[in-house]
Amino acid sequence: MASIDLSLDRIRTLISLLSRYTRPTIHIAGTNGKGSVASIVSSILHQSGLKVGRFTSPHLVTVRDSITIGQVAVTQERYQRTRSIVDRLNRQGDSSTPPPNTTIFEALTATALQIFEEEKVDVAVVEVGMGGRLDATNVIPDEVVKVSAITAVDIDHVRWLGSSVSSIAREKAGIARHGVPLVLGPQPRVEVQQVVAECARNVGTTLVAPAKVSTMPPTTSALPPPPQTVLYHPRNGEAAIKLEFPLFGSHQIDNLSTALSIIECLQEQNAFARSITSNSIIQGVKLVRWAGRLEFLEFASSSGKRLLLLVDGAHNSASMQSLRRYIDDNHLNAHSPVFIVALSESPPKTPTETLGPLLRAGDRVYVTRFSPVEDMPWVRPTSPDEVAESAKTLVGPTGMVWTSEGESSIGNLETLTEILERVATESSFAIVVGSLYLVADIYRLKDSLVFGVEP
Numbered sequence: 001m002a003s004i005d006l007s008l009d010r011i012r013t014l015i016s017l018l019s020r021y022t023r024p025t026i027h028i029a030g031t032n033g034k035g036s037v038a039s040i041v042s043s044i045l046h047q048s049g050l051k052v053g054r055f056t057s058p059h060l061v062t063v064r065d066s067i068t069i070g071q072v073a074v075t076q077e078r079y080q081r082t083r084s085i086v087d088r089l090n091r092q093g094d095s096s097t098p099p100p101n102t103t104i105f106e107a108l109t110a111t112a113l114q115i116f117e118e119e120k121v122d123v124a125v126v127e128v129g130m131g132g133r134l135d136a137t138n139v140i141p142d143e144v145v146k147v148s149a150i151t152a153v154d155i156d157h158v159r160w161l162g163s164s165v166s167s168i169a170r171e172k173a174g175i176a177r178h179g180v181p182l183v184l185g186p187q188p189r190v191e192v193q194q195v196v197a198e199c200a201r202n203v204g205t206t207l208v209a210p211a212k213v214s215t216m217p218p219t220t221s222a223l224p225p226p227p228q229t230v231l232y233h234p235r236n237g238e239a240a241i242k243l244e245f246p247l248f249g250s251h252q253i254d255n256l257s258t259a260l261s262i263i264e265c266l267q268e269q270n271a272f273a274r275s276i277t278s279n280s281i282i283q284g285v286k287l288v289r290w291a292g293r294l295e296f297l298e299f300a301s302s303s304g305k306r307l308l309l310l311v312d313g314a315h316n317s318a319s320m321q322s323l324r325r326y327i328d329d330n331h332l333n334a335h336s337p338v339f340i341v342a343l344s345e346s347p348p349k350t351p352t353e354t355l356g357p358l359l360r361a362g363d364r365v366y367v368t369r370f371s372p373v374e375d376m377p378w379v380r381p382t383s384p385d386e387v388a389e390s391a392k393t394l395v396g397p398t399g400m401v402w403t404s405e406g407e408s409s410i411g412n413l414e415t416l417t418e419i420l421e422r423v424a425t426e427s428s429f430a431i432v433v434g435s436l437y438l439v440a441d442i443y444r445l446k447d448s449l450v451f452g453v454e455p
Contacts, residue, residue, distance in 0.1 A: 008134055008138060008139055010100045010102040011100070011106040011109065011136045012139055013093075013097060013100040014102050015110055015139050017093070017097060018113075018114050018117075020117075020141075021114075021140060021141060022117065023113075023116050023121055023122075023123065024144055024146050024270065025124045025126055026126065026147050026149070027126050028127050028151065029128040029131070029132040029148075029150050029151070029172040030128075030151025030172060031151070031154045031155075031156050031172075032154060032319050032322070033185065033254065033258070034149075035056045035290060036255040037262070038126075041125050041263065042125045043071065043284040044259070044276065044281055045284070046284065047281075047283040048273075048276045049280075050123055050272065051119070051122045052123055052125065053068070053112075053116035053119065053121035053123075054068045054069075054071075054124070054127075055067055055109070055126045055137070057108070057127060057129045058376065059374070060292055060439070060440050061443050062374060063079075063108065066112070067079065067111070069116075069119055078115065082114050082118065083107075086107055086111045086114065090107055090110075103136075104375050105136055108375070109129070122272055123272060128175065131172060131174070132174040133173075133174020145177050146265075146269070147183060147265045147266060148176055148182045148183070149183040149185065149258060150172050150173065150175075150183070150196060151185045152185060152187060152188055152318065153168055153192045154188060154189065154317070154318035155168065155316070166195050169196055172196075174199075176196075176203045177203065180205055181205065181265040182196070182206065182207050183208045183209075183262050184197075184207055184208070185258035186254040186258070188318065208261055210258050210260075211232065211233075211234075211235065211258075211260035211261040211263075212233040212235070212257070213231065213232050213253060213257045214233070215228060215230055216229040216231065221330070221331060223335060224308065225248065227246040227286070228246075228252075228253070229244060230243045230245045231243070232281070234264065236264075241278055241281060241282060243281070243285045245285055246286070246288060247288065249323070249325070250326070251322040251325075256285070291439075292311055292436055292439040294310065295310070297309045297442065297446060299420050299445075299446070301424035301425075303421075305424040305428075307420060307428060307430060309430050310332075310337070310429070311432040311433075311439045312439070313435065314433050315343070315346075315434060315436065316354060320354060320433075323358060323431075332431075337427065337430060337431045338427045338429070338430045338431070339358075339359065339364065339431050339433060340365075340368065340416075340419055340432045340433070341365055341366070341434040342367070342368050342369050342370045342384075342435050342437070343355075343381065343434045350390070351382060351387045351390035351391070352390040352394070355434075358433065361394075361396040361399060362398040362399050364400045364426075365388075365391045365395060365399065365400065367384045367388045367403045367404065368384055368403075368404040368416060368438070369383075369412075370437035371441050371444075373437050379437065384403040384404050387434075388401050388403040402419075402422075404419065413445055416438075417445060
């Protein structure tokens with residue numbers, strides 16, 4: 001199987017060998033926030049009594065946590081039952097079809113869609129892997145897509161999507177379908193609105209604005225903080241609904257407004273959405289969880305010291321800016337945080353470009369690498385020494401940078417445990433950032449349940 005090779009030809013062939021996909025689907029693209037939007041939408045639909053399938057990527061702890069039904073990852077037995085069929089057809093084809101030989105992600109996408117079909121979910125929420133136009137998830141038949149959505153678009157994956165925001169936005173708008181509402185979330189870049197609006201017109205669909213929400217100021221500065229309080233103003237003119245929203249950061253308010261607009265589109269035109277009520281929206285938002293994104297966890301050192309961790313999968317300049325904004329808005333520097341960082345290799349993106357929006361003079365930084373990633377052999381950590389050199393420039397002579405280079409050839413859980421032990425002796429608060437795969441290592445250390453999956 002190939003690594004990253006954007007094309008629909010191989011997966012179309014593979015899908016043709018499987019049962020036809022017929023599940024009502026919400027399709028979500030974007031640079032940042034698409035997983036959060038998928039989790040919010042899924043939670044609301046689940047609380048509305050619907051059987052909901054969700055496919056997001058990358059996975060966190062194990063590859064099957066990218067496929068959930070009813071907010072719980074599919075079991076190993078359920079995953080393997082379908083994946084073995086997909087892999088056999090992928091290798092062999094059939095009497096009239098040569099082997100498709102898809103990429104790993106294409107095979108995973110086919111597995112997720114087939115599981116949703118076999119389990120007869122009421123609705124599937126599917127996150128684009130990369131881009132949109134040529135992403136494997138765009139093989140979903142036009143007639144089953146009920147709403148498409150695009151979250152915040154920014155520079156990332158330039159090797160595959162182009163080096164300008166406009167070119168990247170055009171690729172993501174490739175999920176637009178004739179007559180299917182296209183929700184465009186709040187955008188940090190003006191040109192995105194223009195490009196997506198043009199693509200919507202060309203396809204023949206309606207561009208839908210995010211839902212109207214307003215936030216209420218926090219009443220405490222405690223760590224970890226309480227959920228955000230949000231007022232949601234429905235498009236149909238009904239009274240505002242007060243929501244408790246446990247995802248943190250102003251960017252998550254943008255994601256919430258995008259998710260609620262998707263829900264409104266479903267309510268306006270789909271019979272299965274009649275079960276969505278104000279109460280199911282309230283409960284769905286209250287109970288949403290999106291692991292590893294601005295999430296607070298606790299680590300107890302061997303000496304008994306408590307270390308509060310803020311873990312976040314921020315891995316590009318835009319997401320680092322969002323994290324920095326959250327730190328500043330909530331005065332987290334008052335708690336003397338230590339940063340624990342690992343980055344993925346993603347040229348031409350450099351560690352300085354990625355970390356520049358986050359780190360400040362005087363910051364303390366521990367640099368490491370993450371464990372090998374299941375089913376993603378092309379993902380490699382950036383050398384800790386290379387990251388450390390960039391960090392030293394950013395934090396200056398008043399800062400501190402420690403690197404795990406030389407500590408371990410893999411730099412996996414033992415090294416990460418050592419870092420947490422060291423940090424616990426000098427601070428009670430650390431921010432783990434730079435890669436979702438580093439966050440996954442934190443979960444493995446904590447032996448946490450993620451979407452019902454044991455690490």
